[in-house]
Amino acid sequence: MRTELEIRNIVPAHSHGAYTLYLKEKFGTRVLPIIIGGFEAQAIAMELEKMKPSRPLTHDLFANTLREFHLHVVEVSIDHLEEGVYFATITCSDSLKSDAPRIKLDSRTSDAIAMATKFQCPIYCSESVMNESGFADDKEEEDFDTPGRSEEKDIQPSAKNEDKLAGYSMDELEQLLEEAINIEDYIRAAQIRDEIKRRK
Numbered sequence: 001m002r003t004e005l006e007i008r009n010i011v012p013a014h015s016h017g018a019y020t021l022y023l024k025e026k027f028g029t030r031v032l033p034i035i036i037g038g039f040e041a042q043a044i045a046m047e048l049e050k051m052k053p054s055r056p057l058t059h060d061l062f063a064n065t066l067r068e069f070h071l072h073v074v075e076v077s078i079d080h081l082e083e084g085v086y087f088a089t090i091t092c093s094d095s096l097k098s099d100a101p102r103i104k105l106d107s108r109t110s111d112a113i114a115m116a117t118k119f120q121c122p123i124y125c126s127e128s129v130m131n132e133s134g135f136a137d138d139k140e141e142e143d144f145d146t147p148g149r150s151e152e153k154d155i156q157p158s159a160k161n162e163d164k165l166a167g168y169s170m171d172e173l174e175q176l177l178e179e180a181i182n183i184e185d186y187i188r189a190a191q192i193r194d195e196i197k198r199r200k
Contacts, residue, residue, distance in 0.1 A: 004124055076091070
């Protein structure tokens with residue numbers, strides 16, 4: 001049995017440079033937290049915010065390669081949890097051959113979610129993982145000790161989030177936004193853009 005999930009939000013984790021991705025049941029109240037690296041968090045945030053990099057990033061390259069070979073990601077699935085690490089599968093279909101068998105690719109969960117955002121396909125999770133690692137929506141996220149550890153040994157740090165954006169003028173925010181996009185820090189760019197939208 002599987003549960004369909006949707007992305008709820010991405011927030012900085014306690015580990016420097018890491019982020020917690022919260023996936024929520026589409027037709028329920030449970031939430032699944034996953035610790036991911038900075039590169040994967042930026043790829044997901046960039047797609048959610050509809051931001052386009054000046055040159056293709058790694059996940060863009062993989063998605064473009066699949067499309068060139070007429071493969072389409074139809075779903076991703078978080079299959080099981082082993083020693084604190086989530087294991088996922090990316091399922092692809094041949095867009096030119098409807099009767100061709102589907103291709104299943106073993107994947108890190110963070111990469112699978114990034115691909116799901118690029119192909120706008122469903123995200124599923126096994127019921128056993130939800131029972132083991134999910135928590136009720138009414139529980140405070142900050143108080144939850146997530147069982148999933150980071151999948152990266154060396155996580156790329158991103159721009160610090162301690163800056164108080166409220167203290168910047170609109171012109172300064174616009175400049176910060178441009179700088180964040182130029183260095184491809186899309187999570188930081190999304191935060192700045194949210195502050196700009198809030199003021200308008």
